Amino acid sequence: MNKIRTATALTTLGLVAAMMAGCASAAASPSETSAGDAGPSVDELRLGYFANVTHAPALVGLEEGLFQDAVGDDVTITTQVFNAGPAAIEALTAGAIDATYIGPNPSINTFIQSGGQSARIIAGAATGGAALVVRDGIDDPADLEGTTIATPQLGNTQDVAARVWLADQGFETDTSGGGDVQITPTENAQTLTLFQDGQLDGAWLPEPWVSRLVIDAGAHVLQDEADLWEDGEFPTTVLLVRKEFLDEHPDVVADLLKGHEAAVQWIADNADEAPAVINDAIEKETGKPLADAVIQRALEHVTFSVDPHADTFETLVDNGIQAGTQKDGSIEGLFDLRLLNKQLEAEGEEPISAAGLGED
Incomplete structure (x- = not known):
């Protein structure tokens, strides 16, 4: 039985609200997270994403049932679709969703504004595009x-x-x-x-x-x-998880990561089928499929990977400050790649670096 339920976000909330939401006390040390420990069970995982090609791992993971296979029948996946990052961050910091596919700059912003308490990047999803x-x-x-x-x-x-x-x-x-x-x-x-x-x-x-x-x-x-x-490598989409959810349910987050990696691998292994699957997912959310030429061109300009390219994030911080859309602040602790690297190690793959900006 398909246990995925979808709800579309009807509003996009302003940056000021997103910046104010979740402001908290001083950041805890990344080592205080319990991401490697067994956590209590939970019966729902609330996942955000955009109906964009740059969010194809989310689209494929849902369309192909890869997330549901990974989390098992005891966890219901509910989804919420956003147009852009600040609105997704508003939902994440308000506790309305547990994880979201999102761009790097809103991820940086919520981390700085919350004193490191709001969320952690646990994987990359897409570069370019x-x-x-x-x-x-x-x-x-x-x-x-x-x-x-x-x-x-x-x-x-x-x-x-x-x-x-x-x-x-x-x-x-x-x-x-x-x-x-x-x-x-x-x-x-x-x-x-x-x-x-x-x-x-x-x-x-x-x-x-x-x-x-x-x-x-x-x-x-x-x-x-x-x-x-x-x-030509710059992060377009990462997988961000609410810190409280990561701390309390690392087992579910680990399963989400398995589904995420499976989706990235599925795209790589099914180049001929991927455009149609991604397009079907976009049609479900927007009401209209993309032209074949559009989806083909779009996919030529995006690379999908679980590497978040953490080494680019200090530059992204500088860019946000220059743009006037975020405060200055430390992003040390923004990444928690331990669950991802544990998974990669079990598969005989090389670990991914957090570039000194968190746990790996």
């Missing part, structure tokens, strides 16, 4: 003067990337939509419509929305974010 796409007539960064571009939500990973890149090009922006280039946080589906109507000049988006604007709306890529990172 984000870009700035623009209308005809914009062929050079200088052409962006006076334009309006969209991002999924204020303070999400693509929003931060857009603000930092624009600053590097000499443009001023602000979080209220002013400056040399106006940044308008907009829900992804609405961004497509507004771009097609000529009300937006471009957008910095994750896949499949980059490919949708390129193929369905005639946009072209002005800046692929992969070109801004060494070897």
Whole structure:
């Protein structure tokens, strides 16, 4: 019997609320977590994700029943779908969900704002798959003067990337939509419509929305974010777990990780089937499948891996501060990769480093 129940998030909550939620006392040492110990049983795992190609391990894990197989019949998986990271963080810190697939910048933000008490990154999910796409007539960064571009939500990973890149090009922006280039946080589906109507000049988006604007709306890529990172590797999606849930139910989190790794491996092993499975999941959440050309192009620009690329996170902190969307603070302890590495060790695989930012 399929025990997965799905509920769609109907609101996207502001960054300020997300930053305020979960503010707590000073961080406990990462060694205080009980992630390696047996924990009490729980009968429900509440999982968040986005209907994006960059969240394909979540989509595949649910569609193929890999999460349910991993956690067993005694645990019901309930899901909640979000448009962008800050809203997912609001739900996580409020205790409405237990884990979520999410971008790195909101993960950093909640950790700093809560004094290290809110959540832990337990694995990577995707790298790449984000870009700035623009209308005809914009062929050079200088052409962006006076334009309006969209991002999924204020303070999400693509929003931060857009603000930092624009600053590097000499443009001023602000979080209220002013400056040399106006940044308008907009829900992804609405961004497509507004771009097609000529009300937006471009957008910095994750896949499949980059490919949708390129193929369905005639946009072209002005800046692929992969070109801004060494070897083109930058984290787009990680698996984040509420710290309290990790501490109290490490057994369930370990099972979630097994399902997650199985989903990443399934995508690698089933390249021919993966587009259709991912597209079916997207159709269930959005009501409409992607064109074959869109899903194929999107998947060409994303790599799926359980490695969260922890070594990039100090740079991401600097970017968030520069963008004005997060406070300065330590991210030591953000990662807890012990359960993942225990699993990898059992499979004869090399461990993944937390880059000195937590337990591995």
